[in-house]
Amino acid sequence: MTMTRSRALRSLSWAPTISLSWMWGLGFFYSMHIVWIQGWTGFWVFALANACGLALFGCILDSSRRDPETLFARIGPRFVSLFLLCQIGAIAITLFSLGSYLWPVLLPDASPATGPALTALVVVLACAVGHANTLRRLRFLHIGYLALALAAIVVALAAMPAGSVAPTPVETPDTLSVWSFLLPTLVGFALGPWGDLQQWQRAVEIRRSGSSPAIAYVGGGAIFLALLIANAMLARAAGANILVGADGAIGAQSSVAARLAADGFGPGLVAFAVWAVIAAISTIDSFYCATRWYLSSLLAKSLHPALAFVPTSAAASPLWVLVLAVGAAGTMSAVGLSQTAYMMPYATLLVGVTACLLAECLTRPSRFDALSCYLWGVVAALAFFIGYREEIAFLVPLSTAIALVGAIQPIRSILGAGADIGSVRTTTIARMEPESIRTEADASSVSQDRQSLPRPAAPMPAANNDAGPAHGFDGQWFVMQITPTYDDTNSVGNVYFANYVRWVGKARELFFNACMPKFDLETTRYYVLTKSFQHDFRREIAEFEPATIRIRIASHNRKFVTLGHEIISERHGLLGRGEQDLMFVDRESFKPLDIPVDIIRGFLPFWPSNRDENAAASVGDGARKAG
Known part of the structure; x- marks a missing residue:
C-alpha cells in the first residue's frame, strides 16, 4: 500500500508540468474568447476535448503492452514534419497572442517597440531556463x-x-457557432497531444522513472481544466472586449487585459501579466527541452554527410526551430487574421498525419503516406478558410471530415483492432535517450538483439597476422612496407599471386584504422563492404625482396569511395596496381547509405584534390627510378 501511494504521488508530481506545457497561447487566450463567443456550452466543448484528450493520451501509453520510449523510437523518425510543425505552430501562436492580445492592451500608451521587446524578453528567458535544465528538473520548477x-x-x-x-x-x-466548430474542436484538441513533442518526452520520462503516465496525465488534465475554467471566469468577470481581425472575425481574447488596463496600473493588472508570462515561459522552456531531446536523438542516428561539417550540438539546437516560429509569428501579425483562423491547421492540415501516428501507436505498424495526408489536409484547410471567410457554416465541420479522408486506412485499422489493439514489437528497436545525444557506445544495450540478425559477408576482411609492417602517411598516400618470406612464395620461389591482394587488404585495414581509430564492428551503425576489386599484375618478386604498398582515395560520390593502390619494388619498380570500390549499408536493414558522417570526417584530410600527386605520373617516375 505504501509503495502504491508513493508511486501515485510521484506520478502526480508530473501533473503541473503537463498542464502548464499544454497551456500555450491557444489554450490561454482562446478560453477567454470562447466563453463569450460561444457561451459556456462552447467553452465546455473546448475545455473537455482538451482535458480529456490529454488524459486519454496518458492512459493509452500506460498500458503494459506499450512502452512510450519504444513507440517513440519507432515513430519519431517517421513523423518529423508533424512534430516540428506542431512545435512551430505552438510557439508562433503563443508569440502572436502575446503581441496581439496582451501587451498592446495592457500597455496602450507604450512605444510600439515595447511589446516586441517584452515578447523577446520572455522568449530569451524561457530558452535560458530550458537550456539549463533537464525535463526532470523542469518538472519541479513548473510546480x-x-x-x-x-x-x-x-x-x-x-x-x-x-x-x-x-x-x-x-x-x-453561424460560422463561429458551437455546432460549426464542434467537429473541428473535438478532433483537433483530442488528437493534439499525439503530435506534441513535449507530451511525448514527458510520457517517456514518466515511464522511465517508474511512475504511471495514466495518473500523471489524468492529474495534468484536471489541473489544465481548472486553469481553463479560471481563465473563463476571469473573462466573464471582465466583460467582453471585442476585437475584429483583418478577416472580419470577432474575438474576445483581450477581454481580461482590457478590463484590468481600464483601471490603470494596479495589482490585478500585474497579477494577470504574471499569469500570462508564466503560461508563455512554461510553454517555451518545455519546447526548448523537448525539441533538443528530439533532434539530438534523431541526429545521433543520422548518417547524413552534412553532419561532417556541422557540429551535432549546433544541428540539434532548438534555436533554428525557434527562428522559424518567430518568423511565422511575425507573418501572422502582419497578415492580421484572428487567432481562430490560425487554429485552422490543427483541425485540418495536421489531422490526417496525426491520425496515422495514432494508428501506429494503437495497432501494428502500417504504411504511411505523408504526402497524401498533407494534400488532403491542404484541401481541408482551403475548405475551412473559404467557409470561415464567406460565412458558409457547413464547410467548417466538413473541412475536418475531409482531412480525415487522408488517414482512412489507419482509422479503419484503429476501429477494427478490437481487443488486439496495443501489441507492439519491441525486440529490435533501440531506445531513444531522453536527455543526451546517443553515442555509438549506447548501441551495446541492443547488441544481444542484433546478434540474431544476418551479417553481411566480410564487412571489412581482416588480414592475416604477419609481422607488423612499417606504415604511415606520405601526403595523401598511405604507405605500408613489407618484406615477403618463404611462406609467401609458391613452388617456384615467386610470391604467390593471392598475397599481393592480401597485402593490399592489410594496407587498407591499416589505412582505415589510421583514419578512424574508434571504429568498432560491435557498435557501428553501418557496414563497409567491398563492392568491387581490380588488380593489374605487372611483375613478380621473390622472398626477401622488400615491397611498398601504397593506397589512397582516388574518387568518391554520394554512395561510393574508390581506393587506388600500387605495389612497388625497389629493384623491379611497379609490380601492380588497381582499385577497389567501397559501399556502405545500414547494419540492420542492409540498405545502401550515403557515405556516413564518420567516414567523411576520417577521410576528409585525404580526399583527392587538384594539388595532390598525379597517380600515373608518380607510378611512372617510380618505375623509371627502379629501372
Missing part, C-alpha cells in the same frame, strides 16, 4: 510556476469590479 500562477489568478479575480458582466453571450455568425 513553483503553478503555485505562483494560482496566486496571480486569485489576485486578478479579486481585482475585478462587481456588476460589469454582460448577461448573455455576444451575437456571433
Whole structure:
C-alpha cells in the first residue's frame, strides 16, 4: 500500500508540468474568447476535448503492452514534419497572442517597440531556463510556476469590479457557432497531444522513472481544466472586449487585459501579466527541452554527410526551430487574421498525419503516406478558410471530415483492432535517450538483439597476422612496407599471386584504422563492404625482396569511395596496381547509405584534390627510378 501511494504521488508530481506545457497561447487566450463567443456550452466543448484528450493520451501509453520510449523510437523518425510543425505552430501562436492580445492592451500608451521587446524578453528567458535544465528538473520548477500562477489568478479575480458582466453571450455568425466548430474542436484538441513533442518526452520520462503516465496525465488534465475554467471566469468577470481581425472575425481574447488596463496600473493588472508570462515561459522552456531531446536523438542516428561539417550540438539546437516560429509569428501579425483562423491547421492540415501516428501507436505498424495526408489536409484547410471567410457554416465541420479522408486506412485499422489493439514489437528497436545525444557506445544495450540478425559477408576482411609492417602517411598516400618470406612464395620461389591482394587488404585495414581509430564492428551503425576489386599484375618478386604498398582515395560520390593502390619494388619498380570500390549499408536493414558522417570526417584530410600527386605520373617516375 505504501509503495502504491508513493508511486501515485510521484506520478502526480508530473501533473503541473503537463498542464502548464499544454497551456500555450491557444489554450490561454482562446478560453477567454470562447466563453463569450460561444457561451459556456462552447467553452465546455473546448475545455473537455482538451482535458480529456490529454488524459486519454496518458492512459493509452500506460498500458503494459506499450512502452512510450519504444513507440517513440519507432515513430519519431517517421513523423518529423508533424512534430516540428506542431512545435512551430505552438510557439508562433503563443508569440502572436502575446503581441496581439496582451501587451498592446495592457500597455496602450507604450512605444510600439515595447511589446516586441517584452515578447523577446520572455522568449530569451524561457530558452535560458530550458537550456539549463533537464525535463526532470523542469518538472519541479513548473510546480513553483503553478503555485505562483494560482496566486496571480486569485489576485486578478479579486481585482475585478462587481456588476460589469454582460448577461448573455455576444451575437456571433453561424460560422463561429458551437455546432460549426464542434467537429473541428473535438478532433483537433483530442488528437493534439499525439503530435506534441513535449507530451511525448514527458510520457517517456514518466515511464522511465517508474511512475504511471495514466495518473500523471489524468492529474495534468484536471489541473489544465481548472486553469481553463479560471481563465473563463476571469473573462466573464471582465466583460467582453471585442476585437475584429483583418478577416472580419470577432474575438474576445483581450477581454481580461482590457478590463484590468481600464483601471490603470494596479495589482490585478500585474497579477494577470504574471499569469500570462508564466503560461508563455512554461510553454517555451518545455519546447526548448523537448525539441533538443528530439533532434539530438534523431541526429545521433543520422548518417547524413552534412553532419561532417556541422557540429551535432549546433544541428540539434532548438534555436533554428525557434527562428522559424518567430518568423511565422511575425507573418501572422502582419497578415492580421484572428487567432481562430490560425487554429485552422490543427483541425485540418495536421489531422490526417496525426491520425496515422495514432494508428501506429494503437495497432501494428502500417504504411504511411505523408504526402497524401498533407494534400488532403491542404484541401481541408482551403475548405475551412473559404467557409470561415464567406460565412458558409457547413464547410467548417466538413473541412475536418475531409482531412480525415487522408488517414482512412489507419482509422479503419484503429476501429477494427478490437481487443488486439496495443501489441507492439519491441525486440529490435533501440531506445531513444531522453536527455543526451546517443553515442555509438549506447548501441551495446541492443547488441544481444542484433546478434540474431544476418551479417553481411566480410564487412571489412581482416588480414592475416604477419609481422607488423612499417606504415604511415606520405601526403595523401598511405604507405605500408613489407618484406615477403618463404611462406609467401609458391613452388617456384615467386610470391604467390593471392598475397599481393592480401597485402593490399592489410594496407587498407591499416589505412582505415589510421583514419578512424574508434571504429568498432560491435557498435557501428553501418557496414563497409567491398563492392568491387581490380588488380593489374605487372611483375613478380621473390622472398626477401622488400615491397611498398601504397593506397589512397582516388574518387568518391554520394554512395561510393574508390581506393587506388600500387605495389612497388625497389629493384623491379611497379609490380601492380588497381582499385577497389567501397559501399556502405545500414547494419540492420542492409540498405545502401550515403557515405556516413564518420567516414567523411576520417577521410576528409585525404580526399583527392587538384594539388595532390598525379597517380600515373608518380607510378611512372617510380618505375623509371627502379629501372
